[in-house]
Every structure is written in C-alpha cells, then in structure tokens.
Amino acid sequence: MKDVVWDPRETRRESQSTINRHGSGIVSTTATAPISRGVVEQQLDRILASSQFAGTTRLNRFLRYLVEQSLAGNAAELKGYAIGVDVFDRPEDFDPAIDTIVRVQAGKLRMRLDLYYAQEGVDDPLRIVIPKGSYSPHFEVAFDPEAADEAAPGEADTARYSIAVLPFDNLSGDPAQEFIADGFTEEILNALARFRELKVISRHSTFRYKDRPADPRDIGNDLGVRYIVEGSVRRWEDQVRVTAQLIDAETGAHLSSEVFDRTLSAQGLFEIEEEVAARIAAEIAEPHGVIHRLGTRRRAGTEALDAYECRLLASEYWRKPTEETHARVRDLLERAVAIDPDYAGAWAMLSIVYGDELRGGYNLRPDPLNRALAAAQRAVELDPLDVAGHHALFLMHYHLGEFGRFRAAADTALRLNPNYPDMLADLAVCTAFTRDWGEGLRIMKRAMRLSPNPPGWYYWLPAWRLYLDDRHEEALTQVHLGGKSAWGFEILFEAMVLGQLGRVKEARPLVEAIEADPDRFKHLVSHNFRLWHAPDELKTKIREGWRKAGVVTEL
Incomplete structure (x- = not known):
C-alpha cells in the first residue's frame, strides 16, 4: 500500500526459540534440524495447486523461484534486482528503487500465503513463510501441542456471509485482452477475502461460469452463496473502464453498481487493478458497506438477535455516536460475546466501545482502558x-502510550487488510500526532477514497492540519463536512476556528453550549488530549482559538 510506510524493526526468528501461533490453534516453529528437500518441494506443490495460487501465474512463478533458489543454497542472493530480472523479466538496467514491482508482488505473495494457511493449508505439516523485509523463505514445522498425534482442529468458521466473484467479462473486442478481465477478477476476490466475516468462494468454483450467462439465483443456489459480484472490463487505447455489481443471490436484485474509468498512462495496470479492487471490496464488505447496511436495516426492529446481528447493529454506531446509542451498542456487544464467547469480531468492536467511555465521555464504568485492552487481546x-x-x-496500545506495541499491531493490521477504512482512519490520526503529519494525511486520504460516504470524524484530521497552517476558512469547511459526527467535538472545533477568524458573534451559541456543560467538555478535552497524545503545538493553538471565541472556562 503506497500511502503507508511503516519501518518496524523486524525481530529475527531464532531457530531454537521462535514459535508462531496460527488462528487454527496450530503452532509453528522454525526447524532446528534440516528439512529434507523432498518435504519442502511437496509443500510447494501443494501450495501452488491451491485455489489461492493456481490461477496466479506471476505469484506462482515468484514463490517457486524463491523456494528453489533457497533450496539450492542461494538464499543470500535473493535481492530485488535479481528477482526483477529472473522472475518479472525486467531488463538489465532495472532499478528496484524506481520500479517497485518486486516489492508490490512480495506483499501480495505474503498475503496469499497467509490466506492459504488460514484456509486450505490450515492442517499442513510445513509452512513456507516469506518474512517481511526479506525475500529468503523460512520453513516452519507445524504441530498441535495439545494433541500432537491427532489431526489438528480446523479454524473456527468466522464467516457470516458467503460471496462469489464471477469471472469479469472482457468487453474490449480483443481476445488478447482477456488477461486484464481475469486480473481484475483475481484482485477483487483477493481483496474481499481479507474481510473475515465473508466466506469467499474460490476462483476454481466460479470459473466454470466464464462466458456462460446464467441467472444469479441459479448460481447462488449452485454455489451456496448469498451474494454475487459480477462485472466487466473494457480497454481501448490507454483507457480502462471497470464496472462491478453486487447482486443478492436470493432475489436476483442488484444492490449496488459502480463504474471506474482509469488512464493507463497515469497508472500501471497492476496499480489500477489493486486500487479498483480495494475500492470495490471496501464498498461491499467494510463495516459501513452495502452488506452491513442491508443487514442492519433488516434487523433494526427486532430484539431476537444472535451474536452476529448484535455486532451488525453496533457497526452503525460509529457513523453518529451519541450517549444513548453507545449504551445500546455496549449492551448489544456484551450480549453478543455472552451468546458466542468465541466471536472475535464482537470482542474487537466491544474493545472500541469500551474505549469510547473515555474518548466520548459516555456511560463511564470503572477501568475502561484495561477492559478495552483485554477485549482486544481476546479478539486477537x-x-x-x-x-x-x-x-x-493497536488503538489501545497507542492510548496507553505503548508505542512499540502499537506499531507492531498496526503493521499486522495493515498486512492483513489495507482496505479497512475505519482502521486506516484511526491509524492516520495516530501516525500524524506521533510520527509524521504528511504520512498521516496520506493514510486518511486513502481511508476516504475507500469509503465514499465516510463517517464525519474522518474530516477532523485534515481540519486540524489546516488549522495549524492558519488556513482557517478551509479548516471550517472540513469541520462542516464532518457535521455532528461524534461526542460534541464539532462544537469545540467550530468554536476554535471561528475564534481565530474573529467571528465571535457567530461563535456565541457554541460558546454558550460549552459554558452550559463545562464538566462534560473538560472531560472531552482532557481525556482526548491525553489518549491521542495531541502535539503541544496543536493543543496550544486550540486553546488560543477557544479564548478568542470567548470561552471563559479553562478546558
């Protein structure tokens, strides 16, 4: 992902002590004795024949090259230049610092391996791992410490909805352009698979529908899925148009449709595929996406809710949180984890809702941060x-000032799903305040691109930066775009900007609202300045704006 550049210090695996736990309950440890070449080659063949790799010529070739070179004793020579020339057919003057194909494809390769071992390869005895920051593969033996002589249990079924991505149609009029349509199909499938509450049908199961029109309801019944994504790709000269529709396989109704026009001279084809796939996946599967919005509407009037339905209704809370909705959502999520104590998604959202007791000043109970941290740890x-x-x-580690742990958890989150807008938006604020404003704003821009109708609080970070730069009219525009999005902060934000603009009369109703409930606003300011580690420069200028607006209470 180009917008985010973490430089975490990788901890090297020590062969005697390194143990990695996977979601299945399986543990893997780097082998302390040589693994026979035949065992590694068998595992490689198993991976390359899987649904994650069988249709990916580039990644298939890339993984085979890395493993074979390592087995041949050439691991030290696995550098970006050699890989670009040998695997991706780059010319001899190839510069990996300019042409990032090796780095981009390595990220995709790591993600595909993660998905393979989370699904088809969950019980495989050997894991092939490409550590971040290196192209040299590690070979890790997997075993179940609780029952080493029994078959390892499979990963719990986390998916709540099933979806199939049908092969996209090539409308270019040239059969030679078929690979472009296949590439978009593959990238969209890949991007959707990152959202854990979706069960994504493999490419092999859907490919038989290529060039065979059929009723979506028949396809849904055949594949056992609730939703279908279908679309088309058309290329002419240096233009590419991609269309995508989400279809309800039970009714055949079209739930959403999007069209993307891109210019190949401005972006490479791989970049366009990745960008469009990320946008489609987020629009469909993110917490504010089509599937969740539809589910929320269907269930909003009932109290007979299962664990997933509780979590689904909770996802709407962040669009416009209030003290009343916070109390209801907290109750729903606590009910969800009581119904299903192994529901990771509900524990994760409960963690953030517990944190909002301090961030928003809502329904405070004792020790909210430790409760939030425990819930997040349970989810992971x-x-x-x-x-x-x-x-x-990562949000809880950040609030607690544990920045090393924050960066490690954030790096993992980005690797697992760089297309999750709410995660990106929170990460943007953390990055801007403690690392780099420019990087934080780039992350927020990506979050907004992935969420065309984002919650209002996404606009706060750009508003703060504009405010610091004395671009007060532009900052006010951002505040208005945010609207009444959370916690009453919009009152504080608008008052400080109007104060800097000298529009004291206009700010008067806001000042009166602040002075009418000083304890609440003191709570918001003191806790959030501390929790978000707001820069001193920003805190000083915010308070200056309030004074200019006429706020008497020291916030």
Whole structure:
C-alpha cells in the first residue's frame, strides 16, 4: 500500500526459540534440524495447486523461484534486482528503487500465503513463510501441542456471509485482452477475502461460469452463496473502464453498481487493478458497506438477535455516536460475546466501545482502558487473522502510550487488510500526532477514497492540519463536512476556528453550549488530549482559538 510506510524493526526468528501461533490453534516453529528437500518441494506443490495460487501465474512463478533458489543454497542472493530480472523479466538496467514491482508482488505473495494457511493449508505439516523485509523463505514445522498425534482442529468458521466473484467479462473486442478481465477478477476476490466475516468462494468454483450467462439465483443456489459480484472490463487505447455489481443471490436484485474509468498512462495496470479492487471490496464488505447496511436495516426492529446481528447493529454506531446509542451498542456487544464467547469480531468492536467511555465521555464504568485492552487481546487470540482485532489492539496500545506495541499491531493490521477504512482512519490520526503529519494525511486520504460516504470524524484530521497552517476558512469547511459526527467535538472545533477568524458573534451559541456543560467538555478535552497524545503545538493553538471565541472556562 503506497500511502503507508511503516519501518518496524523486524525481530529475527531464532531457530531454537521462535514459535508462531496460527488462528487454527496450530503452532509453528522454525526447524532446528534440516528439512529434507523432498518435504519442502511437496509443500510447494501443494501450495501452488491451491485455489489461492493456481490461477496466479506471476505469484506462482515468484514463490517457486524463491523456494528453489533457497533450496539450492542461494538464499543470500535473493535481492530485488535479481528477482526483477529472473522472475518479472525486467531488463538489465532495472532499478528496484524506481520500479517497485518486486516489492508490490512480495506483499501480495505474503498475503496469499497467509490466506492459504488460514484456509486450505490450515492442517499442513510445513509452512513456507516469506518474512517481511526479506525475500529468503523460512520453513516452519507445524504441530498441535495439545494433541500432537491427532489431526489438528480446523479454524473456527468466522464467516457470516458467503460471496462469489464471477469471472469479469472482457468487453474490449480483443481476445488478447482477456488477461486484464481475469486480473481484475483475481484482485477483487483477493481483496474481499481479507474481510473475515465473508466466506469467499474460490476462483476454481466460479470459473466454470466464464462466458456462460446464467441467472444469479441459479448460481447462488449452485454455489451456496448469498451474494454475487459480477462485472466487466473494457480497454481501448490507454483507457480502462471497470464496472462491478453486487447482486443478492436470493432475489436476483442488484444492490449496488459502480463504474471506474482509469488512464493507463497515469497508472500501471497492476496499480489500477489493486486500487479498483480495494475500492470495490471496501464498498461491499467494510463495516459501513452495502452488506452491513442491508443487514442492519433488516434487523433494526427486532430484539431476537444472535451474536452476529448484535455486532451488525453496533457497526452503525460509529457513523453518529451519541450517549444513548453507545449504551445500546455496549449492551448489544456484551450480549453478543455472552451468546458466542468465541466471536472475535464482537470482542474487537466491544474493545472500541469500551474505549469510547473515555474518548466520548459516555456511560463511564470503572477501568475502561484495561477492559478495552483485554477485549482486544481476546479478539486477537481468537482470530489472529482478523484485522478488526488488531485495529482495536493497536488503538489501545497507542492510548496507553505503548508505542512499540502499537506499531507492531498496526503493521499486522495493515498486512492483513489495507482496505479497512475505519482502521486506516484511526491509524492516520495516530501516525500524524506521533510520527509524521504528511504520512498521516496520506493514510486518511486513502481511508476516504475507500469509503465514499465516510463517517464525519474522518474530516477532523485534515481540519486540524489546516488549522495549524492558519488556513482557517478551509479548516471550517472540513469541520462542516464532518457535521455532528461524534461526542460534541464539532462544537469545540467550530468554536476554535471561528475564534481565530474573529467571528465571535457567530461563535456565541457554541460558546454558550460549552459554558452550559463545562464538566462534560473538560472531560472531552482532557481525556482526548491525553489518549491521542495531541502535539503541544496543536493543543496550544486550540486553546488560543477557544479564548478568542470567548470561552471563559479553562478546558
């Protein structure tokens, strides 16, 4: 993902002591004795024949090259230049610092391996791992410490909805362009698979529908899925148009439709595929996406809710939180984890709701941060591959000032799903305040691109930056875009900007609202300045704006 650049210090695996736990309950440890070449080659063949790799020529070739070179004793020579020339057919003057194909494809390769071992390869005896920051593969033996002589249990079924991505149609009029349509199909499938509450049908199961029109209801019944994604790709000259529709397989109704026009001269084809796939996946599967919005509407009037339905209704809370909705959502999520104690997604959201007791000043109970941290840790323990748990975990480590742990959890969240807008938006604020404003704003821009109708609080970070730069009219526009999005902060934000603009009369109703409930606003300011580690420069200028607006209470 180009917008985010973490430089975490990788801890090297020590062969005697390194143990990695996977979501299945399986543990893997780097082998302390040589593994026979035949065992590694068998595992490689198993991976390359899987649904994650069988249709991916580039990644198939890439993984085979890395493993074979390592087995041949050439692991030290696995550098970006050699890989670009040998695997991706780059010319001899190839510069990996300029042409990032090796780095981009390595990220995709790591993600595909994660997905393979979370699904088809969950019980495989050997794991092939490409550590971040290196192209040299590690070979890890997997075993179940609780029952080493029994078959390892499979990963718990975390999916709540099933979806199939049908092969996209090539409308270019040239059969030679078929690979472009296949590439978009593959990338969209890949991006959707990162959302853990979706069960995504493999490419092999859907490919038989290529060039065979059929009623979506028949396809849904045949594949056993609730939703279908279908679409088309058309290329002419240097233009590409991608259309995508989400279809309800039970009724055949079209639930959403999007069209993307891109220029190949401005972006490479791989970049366009990745960008469009990320946008489609987020629009469909993110917490504010089509599937969740539809589910919320269907269930909003009932109290007979299962664990997932409780979590589904909770996802709407962040669009416009209030003290009343916070209390209801907290009750719903506590009910969800009581109904299903192994539901990682509900534990993750409960962690963030517990944190809102301090962030928003809502329904405060004792020790909210430790409750929130425990819930986040429980979510990650239950499902280490679910981004929602790592999102909650990095947020709590950040609030507690544990920045090393924050960066490790954030790096994991990004690797698992760089297309999760709410996670990106929170990460943007953390990054801007403690690392780099420019990087934080780039992350927020990506979050907004992935969420065309984002919650209002997404606009706060750009508003703060504009405010610091004395671009007060532009900052006010951002505040208005945010609307009444959370916690009453919009009153504080608008008052400080109007104060800097000298529009004291206009700010008067806001000042009166602040002075009418000083304890609440003091809570908001003191706790959030501390929790978000707001820069001193920003805190000073915010208070200056309030004074200019006429706020007497020291916030």
